[in-house]
Amino acid sequence: MLAASAIHLAVAVDGSLWIGGTQNIRRSIGGTPLSDGYIAKLDPTGHVIREIEIARNRENTIVDVAVLPGGDAVIVGREDDANWLARISGDGEIVWEKTFGVGKIASVTVLNDLIAVMAFEAIEGSPVGAGVRVALWRFDTEGRLLGRQLVRQEPAQTPGSAWLMKVVSGQGDLYAASAWTEPWSKPPSAKPLSVTRIAANGQIIWQKDVPDTVVPGRLGPMPCPRTAIAPLDGGLITFCIAAEGTSLFYLEPATAQIVRDLLPNKTERVCNGSNGRASFMLPHSDSSILIFGTGGSCSWLQKVQLRNK
Numbered sequence: 001m002l003a004a005s006a007i008h009l010a011v012a013v014d015g016s017l018w019i020g021g022t023q024n025i026r027r028s029i030g031g032t033p034l035s036d037g038y039i040a041k042l043d044p045t046g047h048v049i050r051e052i053e054i055a056r057n058r059e060n061t062i063v064d065v066a067v068l069p070g071g072d073a074v075i076v077g078r079e080d081d082a083n084w085l086a087r088i089s090g091d092g093e094i095v096w097e098k099t100f101g102v103g104k105i106a107s108v109t110v111l112n113d114l115i116a117v118m119a120f121e122a123i124e125g126s127p128v129g130a131g132v133r134v135a136l137w138r139f140d141t142e143g144r145l146l147g148r149q150l151v152r153q154e155p156a157q158t159p160g161s162a163w164l165m166k167v168v169s170g171q172g173d174l175y176a177a178s179a180w181t182e183p184w185s186k187p188p189s190a191k192p193l194s195v196t197r198i199a200a201n202g203q204i205i206w207q208k209d210v211p212d213t214v215v216p217g218r219l220g221p222m223p224c225p226r227t228a229i230a231p232l233d234g235g236l237i238t239f240c241i242a243a244e245g246t247s248l249f250y251l252e253p254a255t256a257q258i259v260r261d262l263l264p265n266k267t268e269r270v271c272n273g274s275n276g277r278a279s280f281m282l283p284h285s286d287s288s289i290l291i292f293g294t295g296g297s298c299s300w301l302q303k304v305q306l307r308n309k
Contacts, residue, residue: 010065010073015044018073018088020062024055033059037077039088050092060084066110068141074115076108083119087143096143102132103159111169114200115139118151118167118176120159132159134178136167138202149204151176151196157184163223164193164238170230171253173205174198177236179213179223188220195228195236195251208256210249213240225249231283239263239281239291246291248304263291263304 007021024036037054039062054060061084062077072095073088079099083106086097106119117139120132134152139145156162164179179193193213197205215224224240224247231237234253239246250259282290284303291302 008062008065010067012067012071013069014071016049016071017042017044017046018065018067020065020073020075020077022061022077023053035059035061037062037075039065039073039075039092041073041090041092050090052088052092052094054094061104063105064107066108066115068110068115069112070141072141074108074110076106076117076119078104078106083117085115085117085139085143087115087141098143100137101135103162103165105162105165107166109167109169109174111172111174111200113141114146115141116167116169116174116198118165118178120156120162120165123155126155132156134165134176136174136176136196136198136202147202149198149202151198151204151207152178152194154191156180156191157182163190164225164228166228168228168230168236170232170236171234172200173234173253174200175228175230175236175251177225177228177238179225181220181222183219190214190221190223192223193225193238193249195256197236197253197256206256208251208258210238210251210258212247212260213238213249215240227280229281229283229289231287231289232285233287237281237289246293263302 010018019040021038022035023038026034037060039052041050043049059080062075064076066074071090077084082099083101087095089095101119101121103120108117117137121135123131136151137148161180167176176196180191182189193210196207213225214221225238228238236251239248246263248261279293284290288305
């Protein structure tokens with residue numbers, strides 16, 4: 001069985017669906033974490049046509065999935081203490097794989113024939129398991145490294161402190177978004193969402209922090225963004241949950257100007273007055289997105305217009 005929180009989806013051009021997940025989460029007799037990766041391909045009608053299980057008596061996890069133009073899948077996850085990247089053919093075979101970086105969280109996207117991966121990397125000279133920065137690796141479809149650059153200069157205390165790590169593609173560029181907690185600082189603190197727009201050749205176009213994305217938490221300040229997407233006309237969108245609704249942040253692609261709005265909870269009317277919790281977003285058109293969430297005993301769906309054309 002796959003844990004619901006460990007399932008990741010990507011849709012190919014032909015309508016087929018790739019599912020990546022983590023199963024058999026356990027520990028060895030000595031207490032070492034172990035898990036297996038699971039990948040499935042479904043045809044457009046929902047029938048499973050390929051399955052692959054990665055069971056190596058190690059900690060193998062899958063945390064993000066993307067699809068190449070030709071239909072092969074690209075997965076990123078964890079193999080023991082390193083980030084793990086692999087290309088999976090339509091026949092369910094591993095074409096190539098490699099490890100790099102550190103941490104439990106990473107993200108992958110595809111921009112034409114470019115594979116971009118975002119994750120933490122260790123800072124040279126720092127103790128093992130501490131002192132990391134956010135980097136972006138660019139690969140071609142054969143797994144050759146094209147380049148690597150930092151996308152956020154400030155360090156994080158540990159690779160386990162990441163709250164959001166997401167790279168998405170939109171209108172020919174990449175958008176790298178990150179936020180994390182610093183629970184062992186005195187007093188505890190958090191780093192707000194930071195977004196970097198990057199050209200396909202690795203050139204950084206702009207970098208922008210979104211300061212209103214840190215909120216009070218039970219154990220101290222914490223970031224609030226839960227996901228990030230690129231709408232069809234470019235830019236980046238993220239959201240935070242508030243008692244009165246969903247705070248939506250949209251970064252314009254050209255200038256990084258932040259457009260903010262508060263979307264009232266649909267659940268106040270539909271779910272007996274309970275507060276809603278947005279779960280994920282999907283681009284719907286050049287000027288709108290769909291937001292799915294839950295509250296009380298029901299689920300809800302909002303269509304949001306980003307701006308007037």
